[in-house]
Amino acid sequence: MGHGSRRRTLRFHAALLASKMTMAALRVARRAGGQLPGVVAESICPGFLGQLEQPKQMVMVTGTNGKTTTTNLIADLLVANGREVVTNRKGGNVAAGIASTLIRNATLTGRPRCETAVLELDERSARLVFPHITPDVLTITNLYRDTFTRNAHVWYVFDILSQAIPGESRLVLNADDLISARLAPENTHRSYYAIGRLPEDGAEREGIVSDLPACPDCGGHLTYEYVHLGHIGRATCDCCGRTNPAPQFELVDVDREASMITVREQGDVPSEQRYRISAGSITDLYNLLAAIGTARLLGLEPAEIARALEGGVGVVACRYSEVEARGRRLVRIASKGENGMACSRGFANIKREPGSKAVVLMLEDYYLAKDPTSTEFIGWLYETDFEYLNDPSIKQVVITGVRSEDMLLRVLLAGVDPQRVTCARDGLEAARVVDWRGTDAVFYSHAIHNEHVAEESREALRRLIEDEGEVA
Amino acid sequence: MDRIVIESLFPEFSSQGGDNGNIMYLRESLPDAEIIETRFTDEPAFASRDVSMIYLGYMTEAEQEQVAAKLMPYRDRLRTLADTGCVVLFTGNAAEILGRAIVRDDGRTIAGLGLFDFTTRLSYRHRRTEVFLGELVDGPGEEPLEVAGYQIRFTEVDGDNSAEPLFRTVVGRGLGAEGGFEGFRRGTLFATWLAGPVLPLNPLFTEYLIGLLGSTAPAAYRAVALDAYRKRLEEFRVPGIRMPI
Numbered sequence: 001m002g003h004g005s006r007r008r009t010l011r012f013h014a015a016l017l018a019s020k021m022t023m024a025a026l027r028v029a030r031r032a033g034g035q036l037p038g039v040v041a042e043s044i045c046p047g048f049l050g051q052l053e054q055p056k057q058m059v060m061v062t063g064t065n066g067k068t069t070t071t072n073l074i075a076d077l078l079v080a081n082g083r084e085v086v087t088n089r090k091g092g093n094v095a096a097g098i099a100s101t102l103i104r105n106a107t108l109t110g111r112p113r114c115e116t117a118v119l120e121l122d123e124r125s126a127r128l129v130f131p132h133i134t135p136d137v138l139t140i141t142n143l144y145r146d147t148f149t150r151n152a153h154v155w156y157v158f159d160i161l162s163q164a165i166p167g168e169s170r171l172v173l174n175a176d177d178l179i180s181a182r183l184a185p186e187n188t189h190r191s192y193y194a195i196g197r198l199p200e201d202g203a204e205r206e207g208i209v210s211d212l213p214a215c216p217d218c219g220g221h222l223t224y225e226y227v228h229l230g231h232i233g234r235a236t237c238d239c240c241g242r243t244n245p246a247p248q249f250e251l252v253d254v255d256r257e258a259s260m261i262t263v264r265e266q267g268d269v270p271s272e273q274r275y276r277i278s279a280g281s282i283t284d285l286y287n288l289l290a291a292i293g294t295a296r297l298l299g300l301e302p303a304e305i306a307r308a309l310e311g312g313v314g315v316v317a318c319r320y321s322e323v324e325a326r327g328r329r330l331v332r333i334a335s336k337g338e339n340g341m342a343c344s345r346g347f348a349n350i351k352r353e354p355g356s357k358a359v360v361l362m363l364e365d366y367y368l369a370k371d372p373t374s375t376e377f378i379g380w381l382y383e384t385d386f387e388y389l390n391d392p393s394i395k396q397v398v399i400t401g402v403r404s405e406d407m408l409l410r411v412l413l414a415g416v417d418p419q420r421v422t423c424a425r426d427g428l429e430a431a432r433v434v435d436w437r438g439t440d441a442v443f444y445s446h447a448i449h450n451e452h453v454a455e456e457s458r459e460a461l462r463r464l465i466e467d468e469g470e471v472a
Numbered sequence: 473m474d475r476i477v478i479e480s481l482f483p484e485f486s487s488q489g490g491d492n493g494n495i496m497y498l499r500e501s502l503p504d505a506e507i508i509e510t511r512f513t514d515e516p517a518f519a520s521r522d523v524s525m526i527y528l529g530y531m532t533e534a535e536q537e538q539v540a541a542k543l544m545p546y547r548d549r550l551r552t553l554a555d556t557g558c559v560v561l562f563t564g565n566a567a568e569i570l571g572r573a574i575v576r577d578d579g580r581t582i583a584g585l586g587l588f589d590f591t592t593r594l595s596y597r598h599r600r601t602e603v604f605l606g607e608l609v610d611g612p613g614e615e616p617l618e619v620a621g622y623q624i625r626f627t628e629v630d631g632d633n634s635a636e637p638l639f640r641t642v643v644g645r646g647l648g649a650e651g652g653f654e655g656f657r658r659g660t661l662f663a664t665w666l667a668g669p670v671l672p673l674n675p676l677f678t679e680y681l682i683g684l685l686g687s688t689a690p691a692a693y694r695a696v697a698l699d700a701y702r703k704r705l706e707e708f709r710v711p712g713i714r715m716p717i
């Protein structure tokens with residue numbers, strides 16, 4: 001692995017200096033501006049990324065869901081084992097964000113400080129980044145339909161990625177995803193990971209819509225042995241026989257009581273290693289498995305990875321937050337906005353939680369809602385499984401936001417009893433109307449952009465519950 | 473037919489952008505109707521029996537191409553059914569199948585059913601994402617029946633729909649260079665590029681279609697749907713309204 005030095009122009013050096021000054025100005029102003037240095041550099045020196053010397057080892061992670069978590073896990077595993085790593089954890093994942101991260105990692109002469117980069121990459125930005133950067137390892141989590149307005153459909157994104165992926169990169173692919181596993185077929189450097197059958201698996205594709213209604217090769221009927229999530233699982237085409245590729249890394253056992261998984265690795269001598277897990281949902285397991293497989297290909301030994309996981313590296317629950325108020329759980333679950341699969345997973349997880357629940361929905365785009373000249377496409381509501389909320393354990397659904405009427409209609413079409421549905425203007429009103437007395441837990445299902453609104457509402461609710469306790 | 477029969481063509485495909493919401497809404501609005509879900513590997517029911525309504529929604533471009541080829545042998549049957557009062561509603565890029573051809577930017581041409589006189593050009597370089605507000609041409613009452621929706625697509629349409637328009641444009645752009653009208657309509661044959669859950673978004677248009685099916689049933693959850701609809705009409709009238717991506 002390694003990336004030779006690149007020819008640089010005077011314009012490149014001017015761009016590097018200007019972007020460094022931008023970075024310093026942002027620091028002084030205490031502003032994040034994750035992508036701005038990259039934008040400045042690219043505007044002064046088009047093709048800047050291609051002239052910037054890359055770290056010796058370049059790892060990228062892309063896919064529809066799980067790429068942030070997987071990127072962080074890979075980076076943390078490497079750091080825990082003594083490697084110096086630069087990541088775009090705080091930067092953007094589009095071309096300008098990638099450039100900003102690499103600028104931050106560069107000296108004034110343009111040499112990289114850290115020798116390893118682990119970068120999250122937006123799928124659609126692949127065509128802008130890969131002409132300039134060839135990752136040594138490219139890990140792909142999965143491909144699902146995403147925001148319809150921006151990403152159209154899954155095969156549109158598939159084509160962009162497939163055409164852009166460099167032939168030299170080692171691909172780490174999800175064998176259980178018959179869509180992303182087929183990316184860049186001409187690239188022969190492929191390692192696959194998979195999760196074997198789990199007790200909770202279904203036998204049919206899950207969800208109100210599917211991105212894989214038929215065999216992607218011949219259109220034939222796919223017979224599933226098991227389904228972990230959406231269209232992801234083990235399937236064989238009745239017509240052409242297409243099936244999942246054989247995994248190099250297979251999760252063969254989940255011991256939830258001990259919070260351990262067992263991963264079998266194929267090689268000259270097949271081996272098994274147990275690893276600690278910090279979170280056990282199917283998406284958490286996929287993210288961790290992808291990270292373990294990638295770390296192995298980057299040279300970490302199974303025992304080194306296991307030690308790092310024992311030592312605290314794990315899924316950081318940035319999209320899950322729980323507090324308690326007088327014995328009641330108040331939980332926030334963040335989902336990618338306008339994304340049916342992500343929101344559906346959130347609802348499915350809430351349904352599975354024990355006890356009786358109230359659910360507060362804060363799923364609109366907060367920033368669009370603030371702007372009277374902007375509107376949000378609401379088609380995604382019909383790609384989202386609100387049907388999970390039609391469950392006896394869910395005693396109340398509280399709907400908030402400017403799109404309340406649309407969401408209320410969708411919730412009713414999902415079969416939720418109208419008597420169980422309440423609308424609230426905003427988060428503070430939601431805190432007042434949610435029936436916390438009649439339930440064991442209140443779940444906030446909110447869009448990532450709405451975190452502050454959900455937190456404000458939950459905090460108001462927590463105070464309300466605790467104040468009532470003091471009065472009593 | 474004693475009972476309303478609605479055929480949903482290839483529902484496993486026509487779910488992009490939430491187009492599956494249209495059949496969901498019809499099913500809830502007409503609980504006594506028979507809903508036939510015809511999978512792509514099956515022969516369409518309308519080929520061998522009369523149905524009251526046929527629906528097809530937004531697909532991927534690859535699926536659109538397959539569906540165009542699949543429906544080609546049934547073109548005359550589809551035309552006959554529409555001529556005799558069967559409601560045929562194609563939404564999103566399904567509408568493009570009813571034209572003469574779809575010309576892709578890779579140079580390939582996909583033959584359409586030719587039930588309307590237009591050609592579609594597809595280019596992945598440009599995605600239209602706009603709101604649309606229009607009035608149903610030849611609507612049921614004296615007051616215009618307004619329809620709100622979204623235009624989200626990679627295509628542009630060459631053809632004049634002014635002789636057979638579906639909606640008169642109020643906000644946004646319709647088809648062609650002038651854009652004064654959206655969609656095509658001939659009798660009970662409807663083609664609209666509006667994407668997503670057009671029917672739940674527009675309960676009055678849904679009731680108009682239900683009326684064409686011979687029923688006076690109200691749109692499901694009428695009051696809730698009307699609240700959302702009226703709010704959207706107001707929102708779409710705000711000068712400069714846009715749908716950022």
